[in-house]
Amino acid sequence: DAGVTQSPTHLIKTRGQQVTLRCSPKSGHDTVSWYQQALGQGPQFIFQYYEEEERQRGNFPDRFSGHQFPNYSSELNVNALLLGDSALYLCASSWGVENYGYTFGSGTRLTVV
């Protein structure tokens, strides 16, 4: 049973560029949440998708946007990249709005130069 898979594992981008990160949830899960984890800090909640809609959002600017597809997979898009966007981006999947079985992927390491 595949867990949460994220791609790519590593990415290097230039300031001002745009990036798209992808997440496939664990089998049986229908909810996807995205987190940003800066070096040495805990994960910070970006947003959550359920039934293809953004249900909750953390304190992140509109440069961060997302999408959920009918197969429950999800994308995180970041526009106009800043050096401060360099971080490990984590996807977590769960079942239902009450987030049963919360499971994290291994993350995408984004470096902005």
Next chain:
Amino acid sequence: EDQVTQSPEALRLQEGESSSLNCSYTVSGLRGLFWYRQDPGKGPEFLFTLYSAGEEKEKERLKATLTKKESFLHITAPKPEDSATYLCAVQAKSQNFVFGPGTRLSVLP
């Protein structure tokens, strides 16, 4: 505002030297308190969920406890393979998770 703090920031133990990690929280409507282990460059790995004050959970050398304001992760006779960052998170009424900054544990042989 929901908030989680963890102490100490870093901890170095000798193999076999037991200790405890602290997680203090303020949250509106606690639905659960979670402990995760995170190895460098990897995603958090689930350890425990605690739901109410007085609850305890154990797994191998780890034991988690919960009060109304804080949680402790007790590590008994740790081994070098227990070295990792331990994250505490609360699930609030909003259903989403608020994480603490973590405690970096190093266990020396």
